[in-house]
Amino acid sequence: MIEFRNVSKTYSNGTHALDGVNLTVDKGEFVFIVGASGAGKSTFLKLIMHEETPTSGAIIVNDMHLEKLKRRKVPYLRRTMGIVFQDFRLIGKMTVYDNVAFAMRCIGKKGKTIKKRVPYILDLVGLKDKAHNKPSELSGGEQQRVSLARALVNNPAMIIADEPTGNIDPEMSYEIIELLSEINKRGTTVLVVTHEHELVESFNKRVVRIEGGKVVSDSKDNDTMVAI
Amino acid sequence: MSFSSLGYLIKEGFKNIWSNRMMSLASVGVLISCLILTGSAVMLTVNVSTIVASVGDSNVTTVYLEDELSELEAVYVGKSIEKVDNVTDATFYPKDEAILAYKDVLGEEVFVNMSGDDNPLPHAYHVVMADLSLYDQTVEQLLKVDGVNSVSSRSDVAEKLTSLNTLVTMMSFWIILALAIISLFIISNTIRMTMFSHRFEISIMKSVGATNAFVRTPFVIEGVIIGLVSAGLSIGALTLLYDAVVKAVQSILPFECVPFTDVMWGIIISFVAAGVIVGALGSWLSIRKYLKKEGNEILGW
Numbered sequence: 402m403i404e405f406r407n408v409s410k411t412y413s414n415g416t417h418a419l420d421g422v423n424l425t426v427d428k429g430e431f432v433f434i435v436g437a438s439g440a441g442k443s444t445f446l447k448l449i450m451h452e453e454t455p456t457s458g459a460i461i462v463n464d465m466h467l468e469k470l471k472r473r474k475v476p477y478l479r480r481t482m483g484i485v486f487q488d489f490r491l492i493g494k495m496t497v498y499d500n501v502a503f504a505m506r507c508i509g510k511k512g513k514t515i516k517k518r519v520p521y522i523l524d525l526v527g528l529k530d531k532a533h534n535k536p537s538e539l540s541g542g543e544q545q546r547v548s549l550a551r552a553l554v555n556n557p558a559m560i561i562a563d564e565p566t567g568n569i570d571p572e573m574s575y576e577i578i579e580l581l582s583e584i585n586k587r588g589t590t591v592l593v594v595t596h597e598h599e600l601v602e603s604f605n606k607r608v609v610r611i612e613g614g615k616v617v618s619d620s621k622d623n624d625t626m627v628a629i
Numbered sequence: 630m631s632f633s634s635l636g637y638l639i640k641e642g643f644k645n646i647w648s649n650r651m652m653s654l655a656s657v658g659v660l661i662s663c664l665i666l667t668g669s670a671v672m673l674t675v676n677v678s679t680i681v682a683s684v685g686d687s688n689v690t691t692v693y694l695e696d697e698l699s700e701l702e703a704v705y706v707g708k709s710i711e712k713v714d715n716v717t718d719a720t721f722y723p724k725d726e727a728i729l730a731y732k733d734v735l736g737e738e739v740f741v742n743m744s745g746d747d748n749p750l751p752h753a754y755h756v757v758m759a760d761l762s763l764y765d766q767t768v769e770q771l772l773k774v775d776g777v778n779s780v781s782s783r784s785d786v787a788e789k790l791t792s793l794n795t796l797v798t799m800m801s802f803w804i805i806l807a808l809a810i811i812s813l814f815i816i817s818n819t820i821r822m823t824m825f826s827h828r829f830e831i832s833i834m835k836s837v838g839a840t841n842a843f844v845r846t847p848f849v850i851e852g853v854i855i856g857l858v859s860a861g862l863s864i865g866a867l868t869l870l871y872d873a874v875v876k877a878v879q880s881i882l883p884f885e886c887v888p889f890t891d892v893m894w895g896i897i898i899s900f901v902a903a904g905v906i907v908g909a910l911g912s913w914l915s916i917r918k919y920l921k922k923e924g925n926e927i928l929g930w
Contacts, residue, residue, distance in 0.1 A: 450836070452923035479838035490833055503830075507839035509634040555837065 402428045402559060402590050403449060408458030410444050410614075418444035420614040422458070426592065428558070431585040433601045434594045436611035442594045445611065446563055449592075450484065451475050463558055480508055483552025487564035489544045491536040497523065497547050498532040504551045518554060526550045526580060542573030549580065559590040566597060574600055582606075634843065642850025649823045653855055656819040660859035660907070661866065663808040664900055668867040670801035671896065675887050677797045681761065681790045683885070690764075691722070691781040692754045692771055703752040706776035710754055713774065715767045718757040724750040751778060761791050809907065816855060816911030820848050824919055831919060832927040841920045848912040856908030860900040867896065 403426040410419040419441045426432050436442050447453040448460055451467050460467040463481040470478060491500050498519055505515045523529050526546040536544050545565055552560055562581060566574030578593070578600060585591040595601060601608055608620040646653045692710060694703055700723060710719045727750045732740050743749060758767055768780050824831065834844050868889055875886045919927065 447924065450924070473841070476835075476838040476840045479836060484836050490829075490836075492830060492833065503833070504837040506634070506637055507834045507837050507843060509843070511633045551837070 402426050402430070402463060403592070404459075404461040405448075406459040406461075408448065408455045408460055410441075410448065410453065411456045417614055419448070419455075422611075422614070422616055424609060424616055424619070426590065428590055429585070429588055431582060431591045431604075431606045432593070433604075433606055433608045434592065434611060435596060435598075435601060435608055437596065440611045441614040442611055443563070444614075446561060446594060449561065450482070451478055476508075480555060481557055482559045482561055483549075483555065483557040485545070485548050485552050485560065485562040485565045487567040489536070489541075489548045489568070491544055491547055491551075493536060496533050496535060497528060497539070500536065500547055501550045501554050504554050508555060510555075522550045522554045525553070540573070541569035542576060545569055545573070545577055546580065549577070549584075553584065553589075557589070559592065560584060562591070562593045564595055565593065566595060566600060571600075575603070578604060635846075638843070638846040639850055641847035642854060645823045645827070645847055645851040646854055649819070649826065652819045652822050653851075656815050656855055657859045657862070659815045660812050660856065660904065661863045663812045664859060664863035664903065665867055665870065667805045667808055667903075668863065668896055668900070669870070670804050672867075672871055672887075672889075672892070674794075674797050674801045675892055677790070677794050679885070679887050681794045689755045689757060690768075692719075692756050692777055693779045693781070694752045694754070694776050695778045696751050698752055698776055700752065702776065706774065707754055709774045710756060710771065710777070713767065713770045715758050715760055715763050716756055716771075717759045720755040722753040722755050724748045724752050727753065762795075764788075764791075809903070812903075812907045813911050813914070816852055816908055817915040819855070820852055820912040821915040823851060824848060824916060828919075828927050828929070832924065835927065836924065844920060845913070845916050848916050849909050852908035852910075852912035853905050854908070856904030856906075857901065858904075860897075860904035864897055864900055868893075 403424070405422045405424040408419055408422045409417070411417050422441075422445070434442055434445065444453065448455055448467070449462055451462075451470060455468055458468070462478065465474070465478050465481075467478070492503065495503065501519050501522060502515050505518065510518075520529065520532070523532055526549055528543060528546055528550065531539060531543060531547075536547060539547065545568075549560075549562075549565075552562075560581065565577055565581070569577070574597065581591050581593060582604065608618075609616060610618045694706055698706065703723075704721065707719055707721055710716060725748065728740055728743060728748050731750075756771070758764065771777055771780055831844055871889050879886065
């Protein structure tokens, strides 16, 4: 699903963001990526989404070799993953329904398919009744669920959530991770980047810790929870 | 790209124009000005060329033959003159006729002993050329014909009109080129503004896996619509403007203007083509830079 082989990334301004990272995430796994800000988590995600290319090493995501992926193939890589952002990234002038439908229109899905699929996904995240509301009329937790619905609607093999609970209150945060966990049980690989310790501790999942551009611990390797 | 997407994208293109209507209006205005100026330049060129051509028809060059040639020999020389390239017509002008013309002007007395064999004038031909701009080469050819002595110099008016025609054509070309570049710049700037106000949507589109073609299409459609609307309006404006100018000119100078309908289709086709090409190219150029960006770069974060 995701494989990093000795991946390093140095930005043009000289910042060494990642340094010899080796990591494998299998299909169907739920992984927390933790670390302080500036540790390299964002770069790690950007490399998976192919917003950046590695300086050295090999990256394989959903059977695609990213270090030699052609530009015009990038959209097809992104269709295999759903992305949830910390700031939700919802389009303010569109309704909840349209925000979710937008993701389907963008990849050329037919209107009929969209009409069937969007209500189903909104139901899944518990927002059926808010379909015709604008994002500004929703709470933070609800907005993040819309963002999640949009990430899920194209049925990706993998969900990547970048600090999904960063902008919502703790109670709602727990619900969001629960929801992700639920989605994971249906077979979707889930990757959650976060720095909220308590949240990670309350779920018994694999935890990968990045520090100074290196993977410093992985709960899968030593089979114990990493001390955070 | 599927058919259902295309319908959606065309709708988005129209929405873009509406949401950015002030800039769209401004670029339609600039495009119309450019197209009307271009059209005026074309109409001026067409009219000057027509005038030059009609002067060419009435312009007669006189070719003088050798003195000693008899009338019969002169007719044979005439056959050779007709064969010269660019010569459309050669009319024999016998020396008897020429002397009579002089007598009319200067009076009988001067030419009293100059009729018949004593006539000092040579036989001549009145030659009409198809293209006056080839005057010099044609004269060179005429002088090579056996029996031709000299060729009268052409009228100054024709010469000036021909050089005016060249000047007008050259100027029109540069004006049209400059206006095309300006239009391209204006359109791409307008589209860039629409794109800037849509950068958030663009970043989401890219993150959910929209192809570059999909992201680009609404903006290209926006550019094409601006181009088409401008073309339509400027064709109408040019028709009215040309009618008014022709009426004004004809009230001062009685000359035949080319009717607008003669060139209408050419103008319509080239205006529409120019609108579509400038619109599409302008948006293409401005979105290229955006499509190379990724994630937060698009948002400028």
